[in-house]
Amino acid sequence: MSKNQHQNVETHEELSEVLKVRREKLDELRNEGKDPFAITKYDRTETAGQIKADYESYEEKDVSVAGRIIAKRIMGKASFCTIQDSDEKIQSYVSVNDLGEESYKAFKTYDIGDFIGIKGFVFKTKTGEISVHAKEVTLLSKSLRPLPEKFHGLKDPDLRYRQRYVDLIVNPEVKKTFEIRSKIIKEIRNILDEKGYLEVDTPMLNTISGGATAKPFITHHNALNIDMYLRIATELNLKRLIVGGYDKVYEMGRIFRNEGMDIRHNPEFTSIELYAAYQDYNDMMNITEELFSEVAKRVLGTTKITYQGQEIDLTPKFKRITMIDSIKEATGIDFNNINTDAEAVALAKEKGIEIPDKTKETRGDVISLFFDEYVEKTLVQPTFIYDYPVEISPLAKRKQEDQRLTERFEIFIGGREYGNAFSELNDPIDQYERFKKQVEARDAGDDEAGMMDEDYINALEIGLPPTGGLGIGIDRFVMLLTDAASIRDVLLFPTMKPLKDVNVGNDVSKKTYDDSKSNEKAEPCKIDFSNVKIEPIFKEMIDFDTFAKLDYRAVKILACEAVPKSKKLLKFTLNDGERKNRVILSGIHEYYEPEELVGKTAIAIVNLPPKKMMGIDSEGMLISAVHEEDGHEGLNLLMVDDRIPAGAKLY
Numbered sequence: 001m002s003k004n005q006h007q008n009v010e011t012h013e014e015l016s017e018v019l020k021v022r023r024e025k026l027d028e029l030r031n032e033g034k035d036p037f038a039i040t041k042y043d044r045t046e047t048a049g050q051i052k053a054d055y056e057s058y059e060e061k062d063v064s065v066a067g068r069i070i071a072k073r074i075m076g077k078a079s080f081c082t083i084q085d086s087d088e089k090i091q092s093y094v095s096v097n098d099l100g101e102e103s104y105k106a107f108k109t110y111d112i113g114d115f116i117g118i119k120g121f122v123f124k125t126k127t128g129e130i131s132v133h134a135k136e137v138t139l140l141s142k143s144l145r146p147l148p149e150k151f152h153g154l155k156d157p158d159l160r161y162r163q164r165y166v167d168l169i170v171n172p173e174v175k176k177t178f179e180i181r182s183k184i185i186k187e188i189r190n191i192l193d194e195k196g197y198l199e200v201d202t203p204m205l206n207t208i209s210g211g212a213t214a215k216p217f218i219t220h221h222n223a224l225n226i227d228m229y230l231r232i233a234t235e236l237n238l239k240r241l242i243v244g245g246y247d248k249v250y251e252m253g254r255i256f257r258n259e260g261m262d263i264r265h266n267p268e269f270t271s272i273e274l275y276a277a278y279q280d281y282n283d284m285m286n287i288t289e290e291l292f293s294e295v296a297k298r299v300l301g302t303t304k305i306t307y308q309g310q311e312i313d314l315t316p317k318f319k320r321i322t323m324i325d326s327i328k329e330a331t332g333i334d335f336n337n338i339n340t341d342a343e344a345v346a347l348a349k350e351k352g353i354e355i356p357d358k359t360k361e362t363r364g365d366v367i368s369l370f371f372d373e374y375v376e377k378t379l380v381q382p383t384f385i386y387d388y389p390v391e392i393s394p395l396a397k398r399k400q401e402d403q404r405l406t407e408r409f410e411i412f413i414g415g416r417e418y419g420n421a422f423s424e425l426n427d428p429i430d431q432y433e434r435f436k437k438q439v440e441a442r443d444a445g446d447d448e449a450g451m452m453d454e455d456y457i458n459a460l461e462i463g464l465p466p467t468g469g470l471g472i473g474i475d476r477f478v479m480l481l482t483d484a485a486s487i488r489d490v491l492l493f494p495t496m497k498p499l500k501d502v503n504v505g506n507d508v509s510k511k512t513y514d515d516s517k518s519n520e521k522a523e524p525c526k527i528d529f530s531n532v533k534i535e536p537i538f539k540e541m542i543d544f545d546t547f548a549k550l551d552y553r554a555v556k557i558l559a560c561e562a563v564p565k566s567k568k569l570l571k572f573t574l575n576d577g578e579r580k581n582r583v584i585l586s587g588i589h590e591y592y593e594p595e596e597l598v599g600k601t602a603i604a605i606v607n608l609p610p611k612k613m614m615g616i617d618s619e620g621m622l623i624s625a626v627h628e629e630d631g632h633e634g635l636n637l638l639m640v641d642d643r644i645p646a647g648a649k650l651y
Contacts (some may be wrong), residue, residue, distance in 0.1 A: 018146055019144065019145065022111060022142070022143070022144050022145075022146075023144060025109060025111070025142070026142050026144065029139070029142070034106075034139070036114075036115075036139045036140060036141050036142045037141065037142070039138075039140055039141070042064075042066050042117045042138065042140055043064060044064045044065055044066045044117065045063050045064045045065075046058070046063045046064070046065060047065070047085050047086065047087055047088065048065060048067065048083070048084070048085050048087065048088035048089060048090035049085075049086075049087035049088035051063065051065070051090060051122055051130065051132075052088055052090065052130050055122070055124075055130050058122040059122055059123065059124075060121055060122065060123065061121060061122055062119070062120070062121050063119070063120070063121070063122055063132060064117065064118070064119045065083065065085065065090060065092075065117070065118050065132055066083070066085065066115065066116065066117040066118070066140060067083035067084050067085035067089075067090075067115065067116070068083060068084050068085075068113060068114070068115050068143075068169065069081055069082070069083055069110060069111070069112055069113065069114050069115075069116060070082050070083065070084045070089065070112065070113075070147075070169075071112070072110070072112060074108055077095060077096040077097070077104075078093070078094070078095040078096070078097075079093075079094045079095070079107070079108070080092065080093055080094070080131075081094060081110075081116075083116060083118065084169070090130065090131065090132060091125070091129050091130070091131040091132070092118050092120070092131060092132045092133075092134050092137075093123075093125070093131055093132070093133050093134060094107055094134045094137060095134075098120075098133070098134060098135050099134065099135075099136070099137060103136075103137065106139070107137050110139060111142075111143055111146075112143070112146065112147060113143030113145070113146060113147050114139060114140075114141065114142055114143050115139075115140040115141040115143075116137055116138060116139055116140055117137070117138040117140050118132055118134050118136070118137055118138075119134070119135055119136040119137075120132045120133045120134040120135045120136070121133050121135070147166065147169060147170060148166065148170055157486075157488075157598070157599075158496075158595075158598075158599070160174075161488050161494050161496055162496055162499075164492055164493055174489075177478075177482045177484065177489065177490060178490075178492060180299060180478070180481065180482050181478045181482070181490055183298075183299045184295055184299055184474075184477060184478055184481060185252065185474065187294070187295045187298045187299055188252070188272060188291060188295060188474075189252070190298075191290070191291060191294055191295070192250050192274060195248070195287070196247075196248050197248040197249065197250045197274060197276075198246060198248060198249050198250070199249075199250055199251065199252070200238070200241060200246075200249050200250070200251055201251065201253070202231075202234050202237035202238065202251055203231070203237065204230060204231050204253075204254065204256075205219070205221075205228045205229070205230065205231075206228060206229050206230075206231055207226065207228055207229070208229065208451050208452075208453050209229040209231075209232055209450070209451055210232075210233070210235075210236050210450050210451055210453045210456070211231070211232060211233030211234065211235035211236045211237075211395070211450075212232045212233035212235065212257075212450075213394075213448050213449065213450065214232040214233075214257040214258075214259060214448050215257065215258045215259055215447050215448050216229040216230060216231075216232050216256070216257070216258055217229065217230040217256050217257075217258045217267075230256035231255060231256060232255060232256065232257050233255060233271075233273070233471070234251045234253065234255070234271075234273045235273055235395065235469065235471070236453060236456050238250075238251060238273055238274075238275050238469075239275060239424060239456075239459070239464060239467065239469070240456070240459050241275075242275050242277050242464060242465065242467050243459045243460070243462055243463065243464050246277075247276065247277045247278070248274070248275070248276045248277070249274065249275055250272060250273065250274035250275070251272070251273055251274075252270065252271070252272040252474065253270065253271075254268055254269070254270060255268070255269055255270070255271050256268050257269075259562075260562040260589060260593060260594065261495060261562075261593050261594060261595055262560070262561030262562045262594040262595075263485060263486040263487060263488075263559065263561050263594075264416070264476065264486075264487055264561065265487065265562065266475070266487050266488070266491060266494055266495055267495050268495065269473065269474075269475050269487070269491075270473075270474040270475055271471055271472065271473050271474060272471070272472050272474055273469065273470065273471045274287075274469070274470050275424070275467055275468070275469045275470075276467065276468050276469075277465045277466070277467050278465060278466055278467075279466070279467065279468035280407060280423040280466065280468050281386065281396075281407045281408060281409055281421055281422055281423045281468055283468045284409070284421035284422075284468045284469065284470045285318075285320065285384050285386075285409060285421070287470065288384075288411055288419055288421065288470060288472070289316050289317070289318050289382075290316070291472070292314050292382065292411075292413075292418075292477075293314045293315060293316050295477075295481070296314045296481060299481060300481060303315040305480070305481065305483075306483060307413075307414050307480055307483055308414070308483065308485060310380055310414055312380065312381060312382070312413060312414060312480075313381060313382075314382060314413075318381075318382040318383060318384055318411070319381065319382070319383040319384065320383075320384040320386065321383065321384070321385060321386070322385070322386055322387040323367060323368075323371055323375075323385050323386070323387055323388055323389075324336060324367065324387065326371065326375045326385055327367065327370050327371055327374060327375060329375075330374045330375050330378060331370070331374050333347070333370065335363070335367050335370075338363065339363070340363065341361060341362050341363050341366075343363070344362070344363040344366035344367070345361050345366060347366065348366050348369060348370075351370075351373075352612055353366070353369050353370060353373055353615070354369075354613070354614060355369065356565065356566070356567075357446075359441050359444060359446065362389075362391045363389065363391075363404070364389025364390060364391030364392055364404065365389070365391050365392065367389050368388075368389060368391075368392050369565075371385070372564065372565060372614075372615060373614075373615035374615075376412060376415060376417070377415040378415070379412035379413070379414075379415055380413075380414055380415060381413070382411065382412070382413045383411070383412050383413075384409050384410075384411055385409060385410050385411075385412060386407075386408065386409035387399060387402075387405045387406070387407070387408070387409075388405065388406050388408040388409075388410075389404060389405060389406070390403070390404055390405065390406050393406040393408045393422065394434045394435070394437070394438055394450065395422060395424065395425055395431075395434075396408040396422035396423065396424070396425055397422065397423040397424060397425045397426070397427075398425075398430070406422065406423075407422060407423035408420070408421065408422045408423075409421050413480060414480070416476065418472060418473060418476050418477060418480070419470060419471060419472040419473070420470070420471050421468065421469060421470040421471070422468070422469050423466070423467075423468060424464065424466075424467040424468065424469045426460060426463075426464035426465070426466065426467065427460070428457050428460035428461045431456075431457060431460055432457050435450065435451075435452045435453065435457070436452070438450040438451070438452075439451065439452050475487050475490050475491060478490040496595070497593060497595065497596055531629050531630050532627050532628070532629050532634075533627065533628040533629070534627050534628070535626070535627075549607075550605055550607065551605065551606050551607040551649070552603055552604070552605055552606075552623070552649065552650035553576055553577065553603070553604055553605075553606050553646075553647055553648065553649055553650070554577075554601055554602075554603060554640060554644045554645065554646060554647065554648040554650070555574040555575060555576050555577075555582070555601070555602055555603070555604045555606075555622075555646060555647075556574065556575040556599075556600075556601055556646040557572055557573075557574060557597050557598055557599060557600050557601070557602060558573045558574060558575055558580060558598070559572070559573040559598060560572050560573070560594035560595075560597045560598050561594050562589060562594060563585065563613075563614050563616065564614075565614065566589075566614050567589065567590075568587040568588075568589050568590065569585050569586070569587055569589060569613060569614060570585070570586055570587075570588055570589050570592070570594055570597075571583060571585055571616060572584045572585070572586065572597075572602075572622065574602075574604065575646040575647075576604070576606055576646060576647055577645070577646045577647015577648070578647060582604075582606070582619050582620065583616065583617065583618065583619055584604060584618050584619055584620045584621065584622055585613045585614070585616060585618040586621075586622045586624075586637075588622075588624060588635060588637060590635075591634075591635045591636075591637075592637065597637070599642075600637075600639050600642070601639060601640050601641065601642050601644055601646075602622055602623070602637060602638060602639050602640070603622070603623045603638045603640060603650065604620045604621060604622050604623065605620050605621045605623070606619070606620045607620075608620050608621055622637060622638075623637075623638045624636060624637050624638060625638060
């Protein structure tokens, strides 16, 4: 048995003993008729935060506080404990003289994590600590599982996201993030309400997936015996309300898209969409600018923020530039002089821009690919990119001056897109033709393309006035204002891949109710290889010196995310022992989600020349094992023991 394995067994045994002791304490309390879980209410008069914020008013005053024990110091006949409630921590002085022998003895048995109520008066200790001198202590709820160790806390990101309830207890900064999130949402609503927008609710379940380009989640309604789709956008229903006579509407709510997960994407997320009759995309730029600057000012007190080390100024006026001009500014290439699909495709090939499939071999799609390649990542300060090609804007109104373009913009900050807006297409004939093209793309295998919505066409035929529309991703907005690196840091309960087994980490993830079989030896997993085919071994031999030129290294996966506009590629940021920013792209998204690879140790060839893929330099190759099973390709990324350090060379 290795040293680490031995330590794990010890930790498991220690934890089992702790669980046993806490269960025994509960049994004793119940036998004494003092079951804490029978208590339904406790009358507290103040919170810890209220007392600390206005000590002068509370000094020597009787109070009743309640919270979770997070620290405890027993000193014979007198003790100190610290409780934590919803907004603060406060210390309490507890003595046998005040409580009596029986109550003080009971207090000494209480555990870290237990909820208690304290009645007493407010005072300051000799060290100046605001405290409550306890006259009465009541056990309100028993914690049967220990919290993570005080000094190490809950650091494992995966475990933090899975057990957010523990994360909130032991990491106060996390709690603060979600308080800021709530304030951001409140101020967005306040601003729109001030402007006369009506908040509405539209269905999450629909018979047609529409309003955006995305793969939907599909479910089945048993009573109607029909498939239904979780909404990928609120757009079409909101515009139906403008048809119905409302001038200004908005909806903030959950959106569902059946796509990959990474630091910027979660299958369910929150967005806001708003629509205003008799306005256009210029008006939407103005309100977008106001929302970002004013919310920052109201919530943070400033429009100058730092996001992931970048200084960003949200003070109006934001830069405004067309998509074509932004490409020209970055590359010198002017798409105003490129007028045909063939010219655009030829230019893409010349510059090494990969076109995903035949349906994207259009001038408009190539313009979008050039923007993604050369411009997007450079847009650090708030920038409106406007006048998008019609091919990538199926719901936006065409520009009268150039029918190949639309009155559409996106806002970019820190190299990321935060909002999307149009002068809404209200021509039912044009809309019908664009829906038809979406259907054709869907029939050709594009499962993100939209469907034909006959009822929406009918609504447009009834008549939609000139309308401006805007959509903003709330989670990304919160990430920006809280300096959060990952979308999971701003979602209370992000989507996670279920664990296949129990995780002992941080004392909080093991099975609670049956530890009797914990030491039983697990049966080895039996794998059926009977339907597996492997490639024949090469007959051609190579000399040892040629092989030795390949530099194989152990690499730590620091970050992993899906590459935008690619269904196959994952972008890995790796620690190779010398650098912590080696980037390698690998076409394995079909087999892995980014989240499950972060923190793993893999093997890479690190001395291959950089290869540009989707506009990103890939600096090497990750090693995978490939086979065929039942006629399908199988792939396993080669991952090794995490005890192997980054940079270890393979011989």
